[in-house]
Amino acid sequence: MKLTERIFGELNGRKVKAYTIENERGLDITAIEYGCTITEIKVPDLNGKKENIVLGFDTLEEYIQYSPYFGCVIGRNAGRLGQATFEMDGIPYQLEKNDGENNLHSGSNGFHHVIWNSVIEQKEDEISILFSYMSRDGEEGFPGNLDVKVVYTLTNDNELIISYHAKSDKRTIVNLTNHSYFNLSGNLKKTILNHELTIDSEGFLELDDTLIPTGKIIPVEGTSFDFRSSHPVIQGIMSEHPQTKIVGGGIDHPYLLKHQHSPDIILLDKESGRKLEIETEEPAVVFYTGNMLENTFAIRGKQSEKHLGLCLETQKLPNQIQDIRLEKDQAYTSKTKYLFS
Numbered sequence: 001m002k003l004t005e006r007i008f009g010e011l012n013g014r015k016v017k018a019y020t021i022e023n024e025r026g027l028d029i030t031a032i033e034y035g036c037t038i039t040e041i042k043v044p045d046l047n048g049k050k051e052n053i054v055l056g057f058d059t060l061e062e063y064i065q066y067s068p069y070f071g072c073v074i075g076r077n078a079g080r081l082g083q084a085t086f087e088m089d090g091i092p093y094q095l096e097k098n099d100g101e102n103n104l105h106s107g108s109n110g111f112h113h114v115i116w117n118s119v120i121e122q123k124e125d126e127i128s129i130l131f132s133y134m135s136r137d138g139e140e141g142f143p144g145n146l147d148v149k150v151v152y153t154l155t156n157d158n159e160l161i162i163s164y165h166a167k168s169d170k171r172t173i174v175n176l177t178n179h180s181y182f183n184l185s186g187n188l189k190k191t192i193l194n195h196e197l198t199i200d201s202e203g204f205l206e207l208d209d210t211l212i213p214t215g216k217i218i219p220v221e222g223t224s225f226d227f228r229s230s231h232p233v234i235q236g237i238m239s240e241h242p243q244t245k246i247v248g249g250g251i252d253h254p255y256l257l258k259h260q261h262s263p264d265i266i267l268l269d270k271e272s273g274r275k276l277e278i279e280t281e282e283p284a285v286v287f288y289t290g291n292m293l294e295n296t297f298a299i300r301g302k303q304s305e306k307h308l309g310l311c312l313e314t315q316k317l318p319n320q321i322q323d324i325r326l327e328k329d330q331a332y333t334s335k336t337k338y339l340f341s
């Protein structure tokens with residue numbers, strides 16, 4: 001295992017470190033202290049050609065200017081909160097309305113936009129980056145001083161394990177995820193439309209026209225949202241289903257995971273031979289097919305476009321306050337494992 005560390009950029013007078021961890025099987029990952037953002041994951045293809053498989057940038061400025069959450073941690077609360085408000089113990093909390101009338105991904109100064117502290121833990125067959133941040137009581141409108149840790153571990157078994165830990169001195173809400181956009185073709189040479197996907201889920205949450213869950217669970221059976229057996233993503237996008245249209249021509253929905261099969265999710269690009277298997281402790285995953293990616297900026301020289309990457313954001317069901325409450329001094333823990341081959 002090999003670790004290199006460098007300064008990626010500077011923001012408000014504070015240097016932002018980048019870490020690159022390489023294992024002994026040709027896999028390497030780069031992450032920065034800004035938003036715990038994964039900027040690159042390089043995986044060999046079936047001919048051993050190592051290429052990047054996530055959407056990301058090489059400069060801090062581009063993350064600040066363009067990034068639709070490329071690679072970053074999302075918190076305190078992933079997803080959308082209707083009317084950007086929630087109630088706890090009879091007290092209403094008002095968050096930023098950064099997505100129409102709603103709050104998306106905790107607001108413009110959520111965890112994706114803060115500079116995290118970091119330390120490295122090195123073992124024989126794995127290296128971890130331990131990111132930490134103290135989110136102050138009232139930050140972004142949330143109650144409680146929240147002490148958060150996000151750990152990225154790369155192993156010699158080609159696993160990236162992301163674990164989350166949090167504790168608050170007051171009852172609050174927490175729902176953390178990673179927002180990497182995957183594209184297994186390598187260096188974004190193709191869109192994700194022909195990637196084959198399997199999701200072990202029988203139902204997804206219906207969204208209203210502001211993308212807030214209505215509370216209704218729609219069975220995948222007989223719909224273009226059914227990925228219980230592996231097939232190309234495009235079949236889930238070229239659909240007349242009203243829920244496909246409501247999210248801009250694709251999928252952008254929370255799926256309830258059954259955890260009957262292991263792994264929960266399989267993504268495969270037959271042409272490159274690359275595969276990603278995801279195993280998570282979380283009850284749900286937001287599958288987002290990059291419907292709102294616009295062609296208004298370049299990504300390492302490649303013009304951004306719709307469906308250039310897809311997200312599989314493991315998390316608790318968004319907007320269900322009772323599922324994302326964290327009691328005073330209760331330990332929040334969550335783990336998701338990404339296996340690359």
Ligand code: G6D
Binds near residue numbers: 252292
């Ligand atoms: C869109 O609705 C989607 C979100 O799920 C995604 O996180 C964001 O784009 C980047 O708003």
